[in-house]
Amino acid sequence: MSTESRLQKLTAEIIQADLDAYIVSAVHHVTYLSGFTGDSSYLLVTRDRAILLSDDRFAIQIQDECPHLEVQIRGHDRSTPQLLGEVLSKLGVRKIGIEAAYMPVAGLEKFQELVPTATFVPRSGWIESLRAIKDASEILTIRRAISIAEEAFTNFRNHIQPQDSEFDLVNRMEFAIRWAGGTKSAFEIIAGVGERSALPHCPPSSKKLEEADFLLMDWGASYEGYKSDLTRVIKSPYANSARYRMIENRLHDLYKMVSEAQARAAAKLRPGVHVREVDIAARGYLAEQGYSREFNHGLGHGFGLEIHEAPQIRSNSEDVLQANMVVTLEPGVYLQGFAGVRMEDDFLITPDGAERLSSLPRDWAFFEG
Template sequence: MSFSPESFQRRREQVRKVLRSRKLDALLVTGERNVAWLSGFTGDSTWLLVTQDKEVLLSDFRFVTQIEEECPGVTGVIRSSSQRLTDILAETCGQLHVERCGFEGHLVTVETAELFRNLPDPTTWVSTTQEIEQLRAIKDRDEIAEIREAVRFAERGFRCFQAALRPDKTERQLSAELEHAMRGFGAAGFCFPAIVAVGDRAALPHYRAGNNLLSASPILLLDWGARAFSGYCSDLTRTMVTAKPDKTFEKVYRTVLEAQLAAIQKIGPGVRCGDVDAVARQFIAAAGYGKYFDHGLGHGIGLDVHEVPRLSRNSDVILKPGMVVTVEPGIYLPGWGGVRIEDDVLVTRQGCEVLSSLPKDWDSVLTAC
């Protein structure tokens, strides 16, 4: 799906409301995902300057045609090979009479921030934090459709992954086969390196697939996500067994599953993110595994696989319709393994909708082994 020029214009109008509230003449957007969200530009090394009545892409010769094709109605200012982006930034700010310009202080380096402030131009530079990311947190109908597609790619790939499980395959081989399958179904590829963890490696929440054979343990944890060609992501986790599980696995699995289901039930508009986290965390603690679950319950997804809001114990952010979050409690026992279950959940006006549909009940785990 390609987004209409009107969609990008509506997003830029949201930025202009931020400008007025912050008493800024312009905002310089440097983050690649943020530039893409506001303009449709899919290249790199390009900044977007948004004023109260104009939008200007600052770029170079490589992207002249791409800007014309992807960003109709947006002015492009192209630096020569003897110029830096900051040179044409200063010129453009001067021409547009920008006196106070915000920049993405959470994304630029200290060196770049100093370059802004030392430009030979009377513009005052003001550091801002996550202004565009906060706007991106609430997805419109077209964005939700793209996330649904990314979920479908991931789910179809998972079914091929299950069918390809063989004792003599390594974690890395299984990861490669999963990505190949998703690409065959139309995905751009993984949106992050898949976590394929056999046995005690499943106790490492962000493990990277290695050379462990599937036959080394009956426990197999898979955390993966597909990226659609629009750039939107999915993020799922399933823990499975390849042989009859022991009693510990059953207890841990059932605990994680019930914690996740309870947390999802809590999600809805007006609910504090920290309260959703608390539901799962308290359930796991009551089962005796509290110290083995100490990461956040989930996060937003969209053009980035990790976005705001965060479902964490200290988050006071209030959920709103259009937000899409992961819910991914886990229990990790060093030397034994771990269990995590993750789904993508859309906040609706009435409550929530789980976008992912892969089986996760205990009977499906037994059927798979």
């Protein structure tokens, strides 16, 4: 799907909602609809035009990235909202939709002041819904972002050292992602050594790998703007055998259980299925095993230009799966003071089920290296 056909779909929504125009302000949405990858810009979409409003810093990049788009560049003596206000006045549009989920309250107040003759209508979800369904070129790019993350993991695993702190482990993974061809990590990499693996969003610390025998890595690659998202728990290649043998059985049980929870959820993935059913397949199984409170976050989420986007795979979500959605499944069990085990893979919803896009092994042999 080209940016042109994305714009056509948005225009259809604008017309159906009886609006004259729509202000696209979220940076990912401007990129999605125009191809322009810079920030601090607006895309104004009317019933018959699309105008990108930006500043001098981006003028040449815009020529490069979206040569066919109508563009207005402001000087440095005024703000981009001021320029947009002038364009709105000049075009004479009256009913203007705004991205309510992104535009700050002060932004709306500013536009109301700049164009007092217009009515601004809060509207959300149009572009999010378009983005939830990936087109062929997006899926190809996401496949590449995943394979970069997997190549990075192999390289990472081959190079980690007992003296590495969580800071070092994060840096090693960041470097590995970039060496493998990624632009950068898709989000703040999580490296949890030993019991710190039980913190679902632990910031890196000076805890060293040799202080425990296992670690949790949650990482992903950015590639041409698209993301990937994976998690594995692995044994240190330099495990202290005596200490490790004491925890081996308990870790093995958790690992198998989380892997099974993910497999049960993955088996539910199919167009038309409510995400609640997918969530309960994993959550119910873990609860049966005695771990209901210990899985304390949603099961998964869509990803693409952002690391979290529609659909949300949670018990309190109304989302329904559709073909060409791309989602993660990341069940986890967190035992404070002992260990957290999470396993995260990436899936494409296909017309009759799902394809697992990530290919890292999920068995105990892989954990043990």
